Amino acid sequence: MDVIDFSRNAITTEEELRDIIGAPHDLVMKKTISIIDDHCKKFIEMSPLFFLSTSNADGTCDVSPRGDMPSSITILNKHQLVIPDRPGNRRLDSIKNILSNPHVGLVFLIPGLEDVLRINGRATIINDEKILANMSLKGKPPLLGIGVEVEECFIHCPRALKESNIWNKDTWKNKEELPTLMEIFHAHLKINGVEVKK
Known part of the structure; x- marks a missing residue:
């Protein structure tokens, strides 16, 4: 397929968007809070x-999945939380972005629940030994922490997860029909001119 010029029919103003989509209900706008209340705390x-979700100073974006034990995130107070940054592949995509642009977005999921919690705020990379020590996993504290100053916090309707049937095992694809992680990894290395001997 030929490359499409998206600019031909691009929407470029909020006025154009509102003409097509309309305005949100007042209650949808007022559900956003600026604190971590007891309900949000329990969800987290x-x-x-x-x-x-992060982006660098140039606006290049990245979204990183983060899995850990429930209660791994430290909630310091109604305005601040700390995410443990445990050892990984050392790409540091999120961390490097935060260094140049502190704005972050978080989406929290609970298995089997179709609602999600969204938090937006400003992040700082921290190396506070006392805080990190309290976030140890198997006796090892995280190397760094991501401190987040919460600016927006709100529950998101279940439509996306409901329509996707994400928790319905009957809709899950047969893994044997999919390429393995290593097959994809080697194929992408090959695109970049790297051959891995098997």
């Missing part, structure tokens, strides 16, 4: 998986 404590 029960979530073993969340997605961290």
Whole structure:
């Protein structure tokens, strides 16, 4: 297929968007709070998986899945939380982005629940030994922490997860029909001119 020029029919103003989509209901706008209340705290404590969205100073974006034990995130108070940054592949995509642009978005999931919790705020990479020591896993504290100053916090309707049937095992694809992680990894290395001997 030929490359499409998206600019031909691009929407470029909010006015154009509103002409097509309309305005949100007043209650949808007013559900956003600027604190971690008891309900949000419980949601975060029960979530073993969340997605961290970042972008660098140039606007290049990244979304990183983060899995850990429930209650792995430390909630310091109604305005601040700390995410443990445990050892990984050392790409540091999220961390490097935060260094140049502190704005982050978080989406928290709980297995079997179709609602999600969204948090937006400003992040700082921290190396506070006292805080990190309290976030140890198997006796090892995280190397760093991501401190987040919460600016927006709100529950998101279940439509996306409901329509996707994400928790319905009957809709899950047969893994044997999919390429393995290593097959994809080697194929992508090959695109970049790297051959891996088997």
